Amino acid sequence: MITLLDLLRRTEAWLAQRGVPQPRLDAERLIATVLGTNRLQLYLMYDRPMADEELDALRPLVKRRGEREPIGWLMSTVGFHDIELAVHPGVLVPRPDTEALVEAVRAAIGPVPGPGEADPDARCFLADVGCGSGAIGLALAAADPRVRVFAIDLSDAAIACTKDNVARLGLADRVAVLKGPMLLPVPEARPIDWVVSNPPYIPSDDLLQLEPEVRDHEPRLALDGGPDGLAVYRALVPAARARARAGLAVEIGHDQGPAVRALFEAAGFVDLKVLGDLAGRDRVVIGRIPNPSSGS
Secondary structure, eight states: OOBHHHHHHHHHHHHHHTTOSSHHHHHHHHHHHHHTSOHHHHTTOTTOBOOHHHHHHHHHHHHHHHTTOOHHHHSSOEEETTEEEOOOTTSOOOOGGGHHHHHHHHHHHOOOOOTTTSOTTOOEEEEEETOTTTHHHHHHHHHOTTEEEEEEESOHHHHHHHHHHHHHHTOTTTEEEEESSTTTTSOTTSOOSEEEEOOOOBOGGGGGGSOHHHHTTSOGGGTBOOTTSOHHHHHHHHHHHHHOSSEEEEEOOTTOHHHHHHHHHHHTOEEEEEEEOTTSOEEEEEEEOOOTTTTO
C-alpha cells in the first residue's frame, strides 16, 4: 500500500513534468484537500497508508492541475486576508496583492470603535464592483461589523460563488449580491459610502503572455482591461464620483499608478494616494469625495 510520503513524491514529480511552477507545494495542497487537513499536518503523517478511495479522489484533481487549471479551483477553500473563500471554476482566484486594497479601505474607514466610543448603529455602505468570489467586500465586512456590502458582478459564476461565500461566512444580513454593470444594480435610494473594485486591468495584447493558469482558464471578463488596460477605470471612476459619499479605492497594475491617479483627479476626487503592495509595487489608488462644507 502506498504511503502519504510516496504519494507526495510521485505527485510532485508528475506535476513537475507538466511544468507546474510549484509542484511540491501544489502536491501538498491537493493531498491535504483530499484528506481534509492542512499542509503542516502532512509532515506528521508521512507513514500513513493511503486508502483506495482517497487515491480515487486525488487523481482527477492532480490531472486537472497538470492541465494547469488554477490550484484555487481545486482546493476546498482559499485563504484571503482573514477569511476562507470557496473559489468556483470560472471565477478569478483572489491574489494576496489584493489584500493591499482591503487594508487601504479599512484605514480610510477608520478603526472599529470600542464599546461606548461611537454610535453602535453606525454603518458604512460599500459597493464592491466586479466582486468575483466576493473577496474584497466580504473581507471588509468580516473585519468590521459596521460594513454593509453591495457585491456586484456581471458573471453568473461570480454571483453564485459570492452567494456561496456569503452563506459560508454567515454574512447574509450585511451583504446583498447583485447582478449588473457598474453601480446600476444598486437602487438610487440606497446610500453608497465607498466604492471598491479590482477591475480587469491587463492590456488585451498582454493576455497571451500570461501563465496558462490565467491565460487558458480564468475568465477573460475579469482580466481584459482593453487596449491600454484602463477601459474599466474610465467608466468606473466617474460613476463612483457620482454615487459615492466618501470615496473610491481600486486595485491597479504595477505601472498604472500615474494614469489611474489622473483619472481620479479629472473626476474631482481629492486626498489621492497611490499605495504599494508587500513587494513595494504600486497596487492601489484611493481618493475621497470633496467635502462641500470645507470647499475641498
